[in-house]
Amino acid sequence: MNGSLRPSGGDKNRATSLLGSEKRTFKDKLHLMIQEAEQAEIQAIRENQLQDKKSISIQMLVDGRPEAFSDFFSLTHGRLDRIMGELPFDASTKEMPQESLSTLKNLLIAADDAKSLGDVRALFDTYKTLAIHFYKIGKLKFTQFFIQQCVRTGQDASWAEAQKEALLAMGVIRQLTGDVVGAIASYERRMDLLASDLAVIAEEQELAAAAAWREGGGGGGGGGSGLNGGSGIMNGGQLDEVDGSNFNTNDISGGVGGMTNDYYDDSPEAIESRKRAFIALGLRRDVGMRSLQSILLQQAMQFEAAEDLAAAAATYQQCLLVAERCDNVAAAARVHFQVGRMCHAQQRFHEGIASLRIFLDLCAQTSQEEAEREAAAAAAAA
Secondary structure, rough: OOOOOOOOHHHHHHHHHHHHHHHHHHHHHHHHHHHHHHHHHHHHHHHHHHHHHHHHHHHHHHHOHHHHHHHHHHHHHOOOOHOOOOOOOOOOHHHHHHHHHHHHHHHHHHHHHHHHHHOOOHHHHHHHHHHHHHHHHHHHHHHHHHHHHHHHHHHHOOOOHHHHHHHHHHHHHHHHOHHHHHHHHHHHHHHHHHHHHHHHHHHHHHHHHHHHHHHHOOOOOOOOOOOOOEOOOOOOOOOOOOOOOOHHHHHHOOOOOOOOOOOOOOOHHHHHHHHHHHHHHHHHHHHHHHHHHHHHHHHHHHHHHHOOOHHHEEEEEHEEEEEEEHHHHHHOOOOOOOOOOOOOOOOHHHHHHHHHHHHHHHHHHOOOHHHHHHHHHHHHHH
16 A cells, blocks of 8 residues: 555646646637637628628629729729839738728719719819828828829819829828829929919910000009919818919019009010019919928938938939029028038038028028028028
């Protein structure tokens, strides 16, 4: 009777080990069951969404809407990168939120109807509504896709106002997604369109002013409709104003070629001078132009910080060209200050002194208050 019924020390340890093993196995199984339940729920949601996508896609084809089907399929099946191949996508931007499927379906059908009827404004507004929808839920790549549709709609219809509105929004969205080069390209395209529109308005107002003067009205400036500002493509969001232009030749008549209330100078030089001043003022007041100047200056400073001096110099030069185009003396002064500072840091003292002298000359052309603000801003940036 040596305790044969009692477990030995080794048997006791083995029993404890087995018991512990069973406890761990139960916890593992419980954890696994929870994971499986969560995966099953996710899978059920995906299957429901897939079924919704499938039924909507089939219905679009049955209804004879191949273009709406193509866009819906691409947008809901992660094919957006095939449409906009130049854009980088990650998994999160490819996913279409379940709650957006109905909105997408209804508005794509509305866009299809607008195309069939040739209603360009309705088509533009539909794409604009889709862009706003995805902007509000943070899906910027989908936003960008529909802004691009707005741009194309304006181009196809030769509708400059629509193009300007969409290109401004495109520039901002590209900035938000880190596509600086694309943002600059969008702003520059918009600047060209705006300058063309301003040239037409300036010509019309010159003709009206000349006619009024010949008829004895004495009014050099004329009324003129000017450019109207308006609600932007992201109305209600961060991107609200399309442009800040709302002016006429009365704004610039004094001191630019001799157009006053008592005298109209009809010499070709004076007329051309007034036109240039009008276009420059319109560009200078435009929010898109200000965005372009800001992003170019930031990019130049980033190149400089990264010691890519050739790229920095080229971008500073681009900044100056934009500033000259809109006759923005203060912006040009700041660029020359940055160039002078960069040259000084590289011990290119002759070039640096030349740029800083230009900076001082340009500051002298502005009001004292503006000059002080620009100098303070430039010094702060340094």
